[in-house]
Amino acid sequence: xxxxxxxxxxxxxxxxxxxxxxxxxxxxxxxxxxxxxxxxxxxxxxxxxxxxxxxxxxxxxxxxxxxxxxxxxxxxxxxxxxxxxxxxxxxxxxxxxxxxxxxxxxxxxxxxxxxxxxxxxxxxxxxxxxxxxxxxxxxxxxxxxxxxxxxxxxxxxxxxxxxxxxxxxxxxxxxxxxxxxxxxxxxxxxxxxxxxxxxxxxxxxxxxxxxxxxxxxxxxxxxxxxxxxxxxxxxxxxxxxxxxxxxxxxxxxxxxxxxxxxxxxxxxxxxxxxxxxxxxxxxxxxxxxxxxxxxxx
Numbered sequence: 001x002x003x004x005x006x007x008x009x010x011x012x013x014x015x016x017x018x019x020x021x022x023x024x025x026x027x028x029x030x031x032x033x034x035x036x037x038x039x040x041x042x043x044x045x046x047x048x049x050x051x052x053x054x055x056x057x058x059x060x061x062x063x064x065x066x067x068x069x070x071x072x073x074x075x076x077x078x079x080x081x082x083x084x085x086x087x088x089x090x091x092x093x094x095x096x097x098x099x100x101x102x103x104x105x106x107x108x109x110x111x112x113x114x115x116x117x118x119x120x121x122x123x124x125x126x127x128x129x130x131x132x133x134x135x136x137x138x139x140x141x142x143x144x145x146x147x148x149x150x151x152x153x154x155x156x157x158x159x160x161x162x163x164x165x166x167x168x169x170x171x172x173x174x175x176x177x178x179x180x181x182x183x184x185x186x187x188x189x190x191x192x193x194x195x196x197x198x199x200x201x202x203x204x205x206x207x208x209x210x211x212x213x214x215x216x217x218x219x220x221x222x223x224x225x226x227x228x229x230x231x232x233x234x235x236x237x238x239x240x241x242x243x244x245x246x247x248x249x250x251x252x253x254x255x256x257x258x259x260x261x262x263x264x265x266x267x268x269x270x271x272x273x274x275x276x277x278x279x280x281x282x283x284x285x286x287x288x289x290x291x292x293x294x295x296x297x
Contacts, residue, residue: 029094029108032087038080046073087112120151163193174199232266234274239264243274250275 032038050069052062063069079085087093094108127147132139153168165173177194187195234240242262243250249257253268253275 029110032085032112034086035081035083038085039077042073042077042080046070120148123147123151163197165193170200173197231270232264234264234266234270240274243271244278250278 050061050063050066054060054062093110093112095111096106097109098107099105100107124144124147128140128143132143150168153162153170156162157164162170173194174197177190177197177199180190180194232239234243239262242264243258243266246258246261248254249261250271253271255266255268255271258271259265
């Protein structure tokens with residue numbers, strides 16, 4: 001029995017060696033490690049490649065000057081350190097689709113992809129008339145929202161989550177269904193696309209609370225764009241206390257999150273300056289207390 005098990009194990013190892021790498025890349029689950037591991041790997045790759053000669057230009061290196069190339073590398077590593085390339089620890093990135101009856105192997109679908117997003121950029125550009133490129137920000141954002149909505153409806157139809165109704169105005173289908181139900185039309189006599197139709201739950205708060213256009217305006221503050229409402233310099237005690245209740249957003253200078261949570265319009269610069277003052281005050285507070293100095297707000 002032991003010999004048979006050993007022979008079976010050797011046979012499996014030989015099989016594994018003959019299987020091409022692309023099979024494992026397609027069939028096995030992968031995990032993108034934490035930022036610390038990625039930064040080290042990227043740094044090793046940069047050091048390995050920075051002195052490569054360019055075969056098409058004798059006497060020149062493949063990379064630009066080291067100081068400039070390293071500055072670009074540091075800027076890119078900032079996003080890696082923030083975790084934008086790593087897998088989130090609280091999100092399941094694979095969804096089980098089916099189980100092989102013969103072997104019990106579980107087939108999964110990889111939900112980690114940006115192919116749809118990258119492909120959407122080309123479609124968004126093609127969906128807008130070239131003569132409308134000079135339109136204002138509000139028009140461009142509205143057009144983008146409409147395009148994304150159309151794409152989401154098509155994706156839901158392709159995934160068979162909703163039936164195809166011939167258009168993307170799903171709120172009209174909700175209203176039509178409610179009208180038929182108010183008229184006491186029997187369920188079995190409803191049109192085919194209304195049988196089993198699930199209406200939108202309007203009691204759920206939207207993810208984008210202030211609207212994409214408002215967030216676009218707030219994000220443009222750092223680039224010198226003017227807003228209709230004046231920006232707060234966090235000069236009042238009430239504003240500072242509200243902002244201090246959200247320390248993570250304050251430390252990041254996330255003025256969009258601060259506006260969402262407090263309704264205070266400010267800038268990233270004002271938030272970071274205020275965060276520095278808060279840190280300095282907390283550090284000096286014990287010394288002032290020991291010296292008998294009472295600090296008034």
